[in-house]
Structures are given as structure tokens and as C-alpha cells.
Amino acid sequence: MTMRLVQIAMNARDDSELGRFWAEALSWSSSVEEPGVVTNLEPEGFAYPDPTAVCIDVITVPDPKTVKNRVHIDLATTSAAHQAELVARLKDLGATPVDIGQGDVPWTVLADPEGNEFCVAEPREIYGDTGPIAAIVADCIDPRAMARFWEAAMDWTLHEITDDHAMLRSAKGVGPYLKLVRTPDAKTVKNRVHLDLRPYPGDDQAAEVARLRTLGATDIDLGQGDEVSWTCLVDPEGNEFDVLAPG
Template sequence: MKLCEARECAYFRRMASVVVEFSAREPERLARWWADVLGWRLDTGSGFVVQPTGPGVPLRFVASGRAKSGKNGVHLDLRSETHDDQNRIVERLFNAGARFADIDQSSEVPWVVMADLEGNELCVLEPRKVYANTGPVAAVVVDTPDPRSDARTMAAATGMELAGERTEFASLHPVSGEGPFLEFLENDDGPEGMLRVLVE
């Protein structure tokens, strides 16, 4: 994505929004699963889109014959309010068919890494005050070789505000103060895999 012209940026700030798209072998089944675990609404009017019922970001599910190979370069972080709530979310996901995942994370990290029905990684975070107003999805996390550059580009395209920045990490947040963060983590592999972030 190239940086927009000043005139175009003003339009994007009013109109553009972020959508997370999942490529799936069974898009309807996976969409229904995510709608159930997040408590959101499944819209089947034009494909399979899980729509937030409060703060959030739409999740679109499209059919793909491509098999997942390796770790996704985009994943969702789920918010918890307390440590007991984190445990309840993990238990609910597991009972719904999610499984624990190993992405070489340390055994000391306070979040729990899981995978959905088609193996897409997600994290159930420990409680963090910064995510108090995000809704159930705390952040959409994107691997990229250049976090700061990609964050600035996405900020220009969407009107989101820079919430934090350092060499290996940058994050954006909606101007309203509600909804998930968009976070960029330094990783040479980039955002390859079964999920992608779109601006529409």
C-alpha cells in the first residue's frame, strides 16, 4: 500500500475501515465458530462476514483450496478482564474445538496461544488496562519487516492514531478510543498465511 495524497487521506479518514479476511477450507463453518466464540453476528448476505455487536472489526471468510503451512503472519489477540476471565475464555475456546498451539513461545509468557478449527493461531491475553475499550478482540497483530513504516502507511489510509512505536513494534488505535488496536511486530517473514488485513 502506498501512502495516500493529502486529499485522499482526508477521504480515507472519513470512510476507510479495517477488515480481517480469513482464507478457509470451510468458510461458513469457521465463520460460525468465530461468531459463536466472540458473541458477534454472522452476516450471510454477501458471503460470510462476522460483524461486531459492539466495538470490533469485521471478520470476512472466503473459500480457499490452499492448505495452511507454517505460522500465520496475522493473528487476533483476545481480551480478558481478569485472570479468572482469561481462564474461562481459554476453557470456552477449548470446549468449542480450539486447541493449544506451539509457536515457539516461552513457557513464561502470560498469554495463552491457541488455534481455531482450521489451525489459525490466536492469543488469549492476560488482563491489560490498555485494552479496556477494545471489545473481545484486543488487537489485530501483523508480522512485518518494517513495523513503523507499515503503521504510518495504515494510519494514513484509515485515520487511525499512532498509539505506540519503537524499533520492533508499532501500534495504531481508532480515533474514537473504542475498538481493537492494529499492531505491527517486526518479523522478516511478513504477513503471509491464511489471514490478511484489508482497508475498505
């Protein structure tokens, strides 16, 4: 048994407005799953789920953003000119430059209209075939331990691992990377961006959840209630993620 990383869930004060920004930023389509609650984003003509893309669910929540996000998106570019053009276009859409202590780096750090940090990467050969999202980047204390957990949790292959970072990608060699980056900052509040995993059709959701618990995941009550079709867990460093129904 195993699972796929199919989407990220992004909290927002207004799912419609933030969904509109990211749809235009990525040149993706958007659809309303539940008015005023959830907006779905995916590539045009996409047949969900497919490893060529990790989709986005923008979800309205009442809580404001208070700290730097521990999970963010890196966008891919193909040239220096493309990077500059993309940064300018994103600013026109409502993104703003942000200083998170990055110093003099070749990538550009921006925040979306609700303050969620993201990066526009300089051209990198490794990101040449990822699509507009180069990587989903997650802060962690121990990249090696976290890479072991996520490699066992889902059908993604480990591509790089050091004491400072680890990178995984779908075993089919398509779509964005999951990049785990060492940071000294401990998690203090609920993440506003989290991962959603989905078992394959015919697999047993409860069995997958039980397997994840043996790997070090634990249950968490986020007020989701008993009627939802997904299970809320946290990884060994306390980062929330959901196990969706098979499909």
C-alpha cells in the first residue's frame, strides 16, 4: 500500500480572492467547490489526480496569518528574463517583496495578497520539467528524519539528501518536488499550508492511516468533526496533513 501527494491546502481569509491570485499566477483554472469556503485550482485540462501536478485547495478560515509559513511554494523559471518577467507580473497581480532574512540570493521572495511567502526561483536545470510549481518547500528541524518519513508515507522517490535539505519527487519522475529544508525555528502554530495525500483506488484509507501511525504520525483534532471523509494527522515534527478518501 502507498499513497500520492495530490494537493496542498492553503488557508485564506477569502478563498475566492486568494484563489483568483494563484490561478492567474500559475495560469491554472479555478472552480468553486463550496461557495465562500473552498476554491480548487488545477492546470487547464487536468485529469485529477495526476502526478504531473500537485493541485491547490484554497480554504477560508477565520484565523489570521501570524508567523512565517513553514510550507511554501517555489515557482520555476526558464531564464533570467523569464524570472524578471514573472516577478513583475506577480507584483501586478498583488504580490509584494518580503524580507525573511534571505540575504543576497538568486531567487526572489514574495508574499501573496494574504501575506503567504513564496519564491520565484532562478533558472535551475532540475526544475526544467516540473511545470509552474517547481517545489513545495517545508521547513523542518531534521531533513534526514523527515525524508525517511515522507518517502515511506507515499510513493515518492528520494532524489537528494544532506544534513541541510532533502528532495523527493513522484516515482513517475514528473511534477514538482517536495523539498525539506533545515531551519532552526520550531513549529509554534497550526500551519496555514499543509499536504493532502490520497490512497489509490481500491486501497483502504483506515489501513493507510494505521500504517502512517507506525511510521511516526499521530492523530490531531483540528475541529474537523466525525463527518468528514478525510483523516487529520501530524508528521513526526508536528506538521498537519490529511489522508483523503481513496480515488
